[in-house]
Amino acid sequence: MTNPKPQALLDDIEARIAQLACDAIVDGRGSIAAAAGALAEHVESVGLADFAEILRSIGESASGEAGEEISRRWQRWRADDEAQADAEALRSDADLAGMFVAEALDHLGTIEATLLKLEETPDDLTLLNDAFRPFHTIKGNAGALGVSTVQQFAHTVESLLDRCRSGQHRVGPAEIDAVLKSVDLLTALINDVADRAAGNPGRPLRADRLALTAIVERVIAEGGRAAAPARGQTIDLDTPAAGPAPGPATPAAAPAAASRDAQAVKVDTRKLDGLVDAVGELVIVQSLIYEDPALARVTDERLTRNLAQLRRITTDLQRGAMAMRMVPIRQTFQRMTRLVRDLSRRAGKAVELVLVGEDTELDRKVVEDINDPLMHMVRNSVDHGLETAAVRAEAGKRDTGRLVLRAFHQGGNIVIEVSDDGAGLDTERIRAKAIAQGLIAPDAALADEAIHELIFQPGFSTAEQITEISGRGVGMDVVRRNIDALRGRIEIRSRRGEGTTMSIKLPLTLAILDGLLIGVGGERFVMPTFAVRESLRPAPSQVHCVSGEPRMVEVRGRLLPLAWLSDLFSIDTSRVEPSSGTILVIEDETSAIGLVVDRLIGKQEVVVKSLGDAFAGIRGLAGGAILGDGRIGLILDAHGLVRLLGGEHVRDAA
Amino acid sequence: MSEDTKTAVAAAAGKYLTFALAAEEYGLPVLKVREIIKMMDVTGVPQVPAHIKGVINLRGRVIPVIDLRLKFALPLSEYTEHTCIIVVEVEIGGRRVMLGTIVDRVSEVLSIAADEIEPTPDFGEHLSTDYMRGIAKIRGTVKILLDLDRVLATDTVFAQAA
Numbered sequence: 001m002t003n004p005k006p007q008a009l010l011d012d013i014e015a016r017i018a019q020l021a022c023d024a025i026v027d028g029r030g031s032i033a034a035a036a037g038a039l040a041e042h043v044e045s046v047g048l049a050d051f052a053e054i055l056r057s058i059g060e061s062a063s064g065e066a067g068e069e070i071s072r073r074w075q076r077w078r079a080d081d082e083a084q085a086d087a088e089a090l091r092s093d094a095d096l097a098g099m100f101v102a103e104a105l106d107h108l109g110t111i112e113a114t115l116l117k118l119e120e121t122p123d124d125l126t127l128l129n130d131a132f133r134p135f136h137t138i139k140g141n142a143g144a145l146g147v148s149t150v151q152q153f154a155h156t157v158e159s160l161l162d163r164c165r166s167g168q169h170r171v172g173p174a175e176i177d178a179v180l181k182s183v184d185l186l187t188a189l190i191n192d193v194a195d196r197a198a199g200n201p202g203r204p205l206r207a208d209r210l211a212l213t214a215i216v217e218r219v220i221a222e223g224g225r226a227a228a229p230a231r232g233q234t235i236d237l238d239t240p241a242a243g244p245a246p247g248p249a250t251p252a253a254a255p256a257a258a259s260r261d262a263q264a265v266k267v268d269t270r271k272l273d274g275l276v277d278a279v280g281e282l283v284i285v286q287s288l289i290y291e292d293p294a295l296a297r298v299t300d301e302r303l304t305r306n307l308a309q310l311r312r313i314t315t316d317l318q319r320g321a322m323a324m325r326m327v328p329i330r331q332t333f334q335r336m337t338r339l340v341r342d343l344s345r346r347a348g349k350a351v352e353l354v355l356v357g358e359d360t361e362l363d364r365k366v367v368e369d370i371n372d373p374l375m376h377m378v379r380n381s382v383d384h385g386l387e388t389a390a391v392r393a394e395a396g397k398r399d400t401g402r403l404v405l406r407a408f409h410q411g412g413n414i415v416i417e418v419s420d421d422g423a424g425l426d427t428e429r430i431r432a433k434a435i436a437q438g439l440i441a442p443d444a445a446l447a448d449e450a451i452h453e454l455i456f457q458p459g460f461s462t463a464e465q466i467t468e469i470s471g472r473g474v475g476m477d478v479v480r481r482n483i484d485a486l487r488g489r490i491e492i493r494s495r496r497g498e499g500t501t502m503s504i505k506l507p508l509t510l511a512i513l514d515g516l517l518i519g520v521g522g523e524r525f526v527m528p529t530f531a532v533r534e535s536l537r538p539a540p541s542q543v544h545c546v547s548g549e550p551r552m553v554e555v556r557g558r559l560l561p562l563a564w565l566s567d568l569f570s571i572d573t574s575r576v577e578p579s580s581g582t583i584l585v586i587e588d589e590t591s592a593i594g595l596v597v598d599r600l601i602g603k604q605e606v607v608v609k610s611l612g613d614a615f616a617g618i619r620g621l622a623g624g625a626i627l628g629d630g631r632i633g634l635i636l637d638a639h640g641l642v643r644l645l646g647g648e649h650v651r652d653a654a
Numbered sequence: 655m656s657e658d659t660k661t662a663v664a665a666a667a668g669k670y671l672t673f674a675l676a677a678e679e680y681g682l683p684v685l686k687v688r689e690i691i692k693m694m695d696v697t698g699v700p701q702v703p704a705h706i707k708g709v710i711n712l713r714g715r716v717i718p719v720i721d722l723r724l725k726f727a728l729p730l731s732e733y734t735e736h737t738c739i740i741v742v743e744v745e746i747g748g749r750r751v752m753l754g755t756i757v758d759r760v761s762e763v764l765s766i767a768a769d770e771i772e773p774t775p776d777f778g779e780h781l782s783t784d785y786m787r788g789i790a791k792i793r794g795t796v797k798i799l800l801d802l803d804r805v806l807a808t809d810t811v812f813a814q815a816a
Contacts, residue, residue, distance in 0.1 A: 281714035523698065569700035609716045611699070611709060614751065618701050624709055624716040632697040632711050 087196030521573025
């Protein structure tokens with residue numbers, strides 16, 4: 001069967017209403033009663049019973065303006081006053097409401113993941129129960145809080161799932177589709193009601209709600225062809241942690257999930273951030289005490305021992321607090337599952353998605369911020385990377401394209417990879433396009449890797465057809481910017497005909513940074529270690545003068561422009577001679593500079609603090625760090641510094 | 655006195671933290687003050703106007719610090735043992751910002767009644783009075799009552815961010 005999409009259905013009704021309004025003006029009152037009656041029947045058949053009532057009442061009293069009246073009422077009806085009432089209910093207890101929203105959205109994420117698995121193995125009763133339970137919880141909580149739109153809608157969907165798990169209804173594509181759409185709508189409804197409760201304008205979702213209710217009810221009515229063989233197991237809802245149901249499939253997966261739930265506690269993120277902040281403060285005070293000169297004179301053994309103990313515990317506490325900020329990437333990956341499913345359908349390509357390393361943990365903030373770029377990359381792979389079945393067959397590949405999302409730790413970083421076994425990047429086309437856009441000279445000799453890099457240039461896109469999926473022009477440059485903001489790097493590996501792998505390398509946490517402490521005049525700065533290619537004290541012969549001033553340094557055959565941090569930041573001190581100071585080689589995508597500083601003080605892990613909005617626009621600064629003596633050291637932004645100098649291009653000395 | 659000025663003066667009545675800058679006395683609404691700390695090392699920030707001295711570590715929080723002498727174009731002097739940072743919370747462009755203001759010396763907290771406040775006189779074009787709520791005359795001394803939100807609203811570095 002084919003379900004009309006709610007949106008299409010609503011557009012259809014709206015068109016009919018417009019038609020009716022026109023007819024009313026042309027024909028006068030005579031025809032309107034009949035037309036309104038017919039429309040009412042249609043509207044009722046798709047589940048918008050209460051609007052049908054409105055139509056009938058207007059139709060009966062048909063006057064010259066009835067057509068317009070119907071249009072007006074339709075608009076108002078769509079705008080939804082029930083949702084407003086729900087918002088009022090939600091507003092009465094902000095704490096409870098916040099928890100309800102967070103928990104419900106969480107559940108919906110789980111349901112979606114479960115449904116996608118259920119689509120593969122529709123007879124899996126454990127999965128069905130896993131999908132049913134959270135629906136029931138959402139319904140119950142919504143009911144308790146008086147959010148009736150959510151409650152009613154969740155109830156309808158729950159009935160469908162209930163019939164499925166009791167064996168009265170077979171799970172097929174129509175069922176999965178209907179429930180997936182319901183998950184989307186519930187997500188929208190809950191976000192909408194939360195928005196309204198916060199005093200923001202709502203979205204007109206009423207019609208979608210009613211239309212989808214009608215669709216789900218129709219799916220129920222159509223009965224899902226006969227009962228499957230008897231299924232005894234049901235889950236006792238009063239004891240949700242009752243352990244796994246010995247269902248027909250994947251018995252091993254359930255206990256793990258159950259025990260993980262049992263050991264987890266939900267904590268408001270603000271409380272968590274507060275704790276992490278307080279611990280950060282504790283660590284600083286602890287090091288202030290530890291480095292206090294007065295302490296060096298202390299000879300009391302017990303006090304020294306206790307202080308060492310205090311230090312150890314503080315370090316443990318800090319590590320623990322940081323670990324609490326870490327969450328597995330699982331949820332983000334699961335969202336991609338849904339995305340790939342929808343994308344592959346729309347593009348008419350069969351795609352198999354493989355997830356590896358979903359339990360890899362990373363900073364909560366990183367998890368949030370990685371979602372968008374990852375979505376972009378997955379879209380790119382499905383849309384541009386993977387070929388259609390026909391093309392693949394011609395190339396002697398499997399019909400089904402393969403997309404692998406992988407997350408793993410490497411050194412102090414986390415790596416997230418998106419790889420496909422598609423066509424690979426077309427270097428010739430990228431080259432041609434880059435020449436056409438004036439990004440490179442027509443005779444530029446570039447290695448394949450350098451050509452691949454071009455796709456990260458702003459506005460670059462080679463897609464011949466602008467598709468609904470990947471859009472146009474915007475894309476990889478946005479991805480790179482997002483990754484930059486997370487202090488990460490993105491790399492691309494591609495082989496023609498074999499596929500493309502994009503890998504993002506990110507720091508484990510944004511809260512702590514591995515830095516080099518440097519001194520200029522009386523000031524100290526922190527340079528992120530990852531931004532420094534190398535640091536050196538050059539021999540006088542490596543330094544080259546231009547018009548009598550030292551301006552270049554030769555490092556491994558490359559000539560780099562010199563820049564003094566004291567100049568860039570107008571620090572009140574005299575320029576240090578390059579050969580008696582230290583040079584840090586830093587670079588962005590296109591250029592590199594030798595940054596001259598007075599001295600390298602040492603390596604230090606620092607807690608990154610924002611400088612606040614006031615200083616957000618300052619080039620060359622990434623934040624502040626509280627140093628061992630309690631003073632603040634500014635954290636440098638290498639990219640910003642390179643740009644601050646005007647970014648001269650790297651030249652080969654040879 | 656026009657009705658408008660009368661309302662403004664009435665609204666200005668209340669508790670003020672008074673402090674000295676050069677030979678002048680100023681007042682800040684107590685409600686804006688979060689705490690007063692001893693002068694401490696300030697880390698300079700590049701590319702900002704001179705009166706923005708930089709940032710300090712306020713128990714783990716990084717907050718900007720401005721020197722009110724520089725802001726009001728008063729003659730510079732060395733910081734002394736009386737020099738203080740008054741930490742205030744101001745609202746700029748609808749956003750709350752915590753920052754420190756360096757002053758020569760904190761005097762006292764005064765309750766200032768409406769009848770002790772005069773509207774700010776017009777000093778002509780060369781001296782803007784936008785950031786003054788009024789002038790208080792108490793026991794023969796004059797105290798300039800500041801509207802701190804306005805003082806800082808003219809700072810592009812804060813205004814742009816807001």
